[in-house]
Amino acid sequence: MLRVTLLLWAAYAYACAADCIPFTAAREHVGETKCVTGRVLGLKRGSRGVTFFDFCEDFRVCPFTVVVFPGHLRDIGDVRALKDRVIEIHGELKAYDGRAEIVLEQPRQLGQDAARLPRLPKDFDVEKQGHFSAGSMSYPKAKRTTTPKKQPPKLPSELPEDDP
DSSP states (O other), X not given: XXXXXXXXXXXXXXXXXXXXXXXXXXXXXXXXXXXXXXXXXXXEEOGGGOEEEEOSSSGGGOSEEEEXXXXXXXXXXXXXXXXXXXXXXXXXXXXXXXXXXEEOOSGGGGGGGGGGOOOOXXXXXXXXXXXXXXXXXXXXXXXXXXXXXXXXXXXXXXXXXXXX
């Protein structure tokens, strides 16, 4: 029974992999829901915490990318673990800025790779800029300037008398 289950699981995994297209052909399938496969060469963080998967050495000429918005990272996990791995991503191919992309919103879009993703560290901050944490909020303090107190003018102790 165990052998039959393993054999069925292997056949299912092979069938799923056979349905995947290489990332170089993704542009031809825009508007369709497909499985795209490729090696993640790098991950870039864009403005406002958006994460992009790079499948090419130069992302500007790459025909495909995967986008993860910061609100979805908590559900998906630490996507940095996918670097230098061949992944399969399922989803609707959309056209954006002359290339095909899939927006990664749920861990199940990664298939088997999602099970191996570690959870995000508790101190992970997608918008971390500099040395602050999302857990400690403080407003900038104004510089304190001291101003001398106003003193009443000093009068001479002896006043000259006026000549009439």
